[in-house]
Amino acid sequence: MKTLSVLPLVILGTIVGAVIGVALVMLETLPEQASAQAAGIDNLYSAFLFVSGIIFGIVVLVMLVALFRFRARPNDTRDGSNLHGVTWLEVVWTAIPFVLVLAVAFFSWNLLNDNDVSAAAAKDCQSIHITGYQCGGKYTYLNDGIGIKDSPELVVPVNVPIAFDITTMDVMHSFWVPAWRLQMGATPAQTNYTSATPSKIGEFDIVCAFLCGVGHTQMNSAVEGALVSKVRVVSQADFDKWVAETKAAAA
Ligand SMILES: [Cu+2]
Known part of the structure; x- marks a missing residue:
């Protein structure tokens, strides 16, 4: 053999x-x-x-x-050797x-x-609640004194740990920011948690990573006609300004 x-x-x-x-x-x-x-x-x-x-x-x-x-050679029609396992x-x-x-x-x-920065930095982190729906996301800022509810846009300060809790109003979605290497599912009747510390100022894509129905393709800020906008990472000063402006506009 x-x-x-x-x-x-x-x-x-x-x-x-x-x-x-x-x-x-x-x-x-x-x-x-x-x-x-x-x-x-x-x-x-x-x-x-x-x-x-x-x-x-x-x-x-x-x-x-x-x-x-x-391999079997031409015209070789014999059976292979009869193996019973090799322990x-x-x-x-x-x-x-x-x-x-x-x-x-x-x-x-x-x-x-x-x-997981949410546990380590519970005091100085920014807590944001994300609600996914067909087809988009809403962001509610939970820290004291911010008071922004259901913003269609996600704006976060740079170098501050962000703790997200994520829910959905309808089917399963997934909050994915490839540049942050962060992805977490939005599951019906459940709250999921994830966190990241943005380290670069700029605009980064947000993608829904679950096939969530018609319109799923538009839950990707990289595509034309997207129904979600990119996350904007800004300096602390610009963040405070955005908070003030958003609150003023809401009032
Ligand atoms: Cu989705």
């Missing part, structure tokens, strides 16, 4: 996969980083991408070599994904836990 020496293939696959992994990371496909949490998310993502490249290299190389080596191999290929999934869960949980 033909066999395959796996170890050299695994080593070669690791090298090829590492090259693929580095290339994928260097493609820099991620949007600009505009929150204090973005770099951590991107680093973790890049690490996962690199490891995925290595796994891809090993799996594909072993598969291709096995396909070639164990050590099955233990290994169960254990490796198990460890990988645990590692992904551990590092992700750790980072997301660190990124």
Whole structure:
């Protein structure tokens, strides 16, 4: 019976996969980083991408070599060898994904836990309630003395932790600001929480990330005819000015 020496293939696959992994990371496909949490998310993502490249290299190389080596030659109509399992191999290929999934869960949980600024900065953070609906979002500022209710526009001060609580008036939506690396679902009859610290002044896209019905495509500030506007990150002075103007206009 033909066999395959796996170890050299695994080593070669690791090298090829590492090259693929580095290339994928260097493609820099991620949007600009505009929150204090973005770099951590991107680093973790890049690490996962690199490891995925290595796994891809090993799996594909072993598969291709096995396909070639164990292929049926012309006119060879014999049955394949009758295998009844290889216990050590099955233990290994169960254990490796198990460890990988645990590692992904551990590092992700750790980072997301660190990124939760709402608990750490409960005193100095800006609390905003988001209500999603078909097709848009309304923002109510919960901090004392602001008193802006159901603003169609999200304006936030730079370098201040923002704690969002998110609900929906109808179906499921999702509040997603790619530049902040933040996404949270809006679930009927439930309040969800998320937070971020915007680190860059400017305008950033808001996207609904759940297919929420007709009009979903317009719940994306990047498209023409969008029904949601971009989030505006401004200086504290400009924020105070916007609050005063918005309140004056409402009165
Ligand atoms: Cu939506």
